[in-house]
Amino acid sequence: MKLLVFGKTGQVARELILQGGAHEIMALGRDQADLSDSEACAAIIAQSDADAVINAAAYTAVDKAEEEEALATIINGDTPGAMARACAVKGIPFLHVSTDYVFDGEGEKPWSPNDPVAPQNAYGRSKLAGEEAVRAAGGAHLILRTSWVFSAHGNNFVKTMLRLSETRDQLTVVADQIGGPTAARDIAKALLAIAPQLGARKGGTFHFAGHPAVSWADFAREIFEKSGRDTQVADIPTSDYPTPAKRPLNSRMECSDLTKDFDVDIPDWREALDEVLRDLEA
């Protein structure tokens, strides 16, 4: 398939380019497609001969979004809507990535795709606006909610932990936020496997997160153990790590629908972490 990808430098976009395989990937960076200009992005789709469009770009600075909610809402809300409408007009599927942060984080049960959403921060609200706009466009689409994305490139928790361990023997990390770390490579592979299957009768909102669910503190310990660092991780409650944006405590997601409908397996993030650590060493 000929796939038009918005995003070039981000974690998922880079893996889409690397994992493209038999697909022909046309990836657009900010210089070619600025998501703060919704109409320009829609026009690019209108003029393209792509078989499907993947939006892998987003405003992802969770804390900064508290001060820039209007801009985050254009990039994460309005523009995905405009993209989805342009795809619907052309009759091609639109694949969009969303987040666990659309949920309020109450309870301990894994969230199912149809569970009620109630974002607790500006980033989550902007991503929810995107989901709603994509659905309203009425075309064939996939909204893939994922969480805690990591890779060898860009900014992510794995790279932050490795960087901090260079100068610190001990770190305090929140132990009461639970979720599924997900490798950008696994997300890219899932999107590429799903794209050819989407159509009028197949698609919608799905969850895709690495298993098993863990706390950020457990994730940090696994990063240090696998990379042979002796930095110690002390558990702290979220209340001891104040941030501008409130984060959900329960980010567990129920992902079985994706396997049922698209035959995509749910990855074990520990295997993906081995791979990312190898990539970072090389």
Ligand SMILES: NC(=O)C1=CN([C@@H]2O[C@H](COP(=O)(O)OP(=O)(O)OC[C@H]3O[C@@H](n4cnc5c(N)ncnc54)[C@H](OP(=O)(O)O)[C@@H]3O)[C@@H](O)[C@H]2O)C=CC1
């Ligand atoms: N990171 C995470 O933990 C999670 C991410 N997601 C979702 O997954 C998707 C991919 O995220 P991820 O790969 O981590 O993203 P990154 O944070 O790694 O990268 C964001 C990308 O978006 C681009 N971008 C930001 N603003 C604009 C703009 N105005 N115009 C054009 N491009 C822009 C950036 O380009 P530039 O380099 O030029 O800034 C960059 O390529 C997003 O939809 C995100 O919401 C969901 C759950 C967790």
Ligand SMILES: Cc1cn([C@H]2C[C@H](O)[C@@H](COP(=O)(O)OP(=O)(O)O[C@H]3O[C@@H](C)C(=O)[C@@H](O)[C@H]3O)O2)c(=O)[nH]c1=O
């Ligand atoms: C660096 C550090 C972070 N933390 C905490 C803060 C936070 O609760 C958690 C993770 O930190 P981050 O900055 O990676 O969190 P954050 O950027 O909010 O990660 C989120 O990004 C967006 C884009 C998503 O969609 C989410 O799925 C999620 O991945 O770890 C510590 O407890 N100790 C530390 O030393």
Ligand SMILES: [Mg+2]
């Ligand atoms: Mg972050």
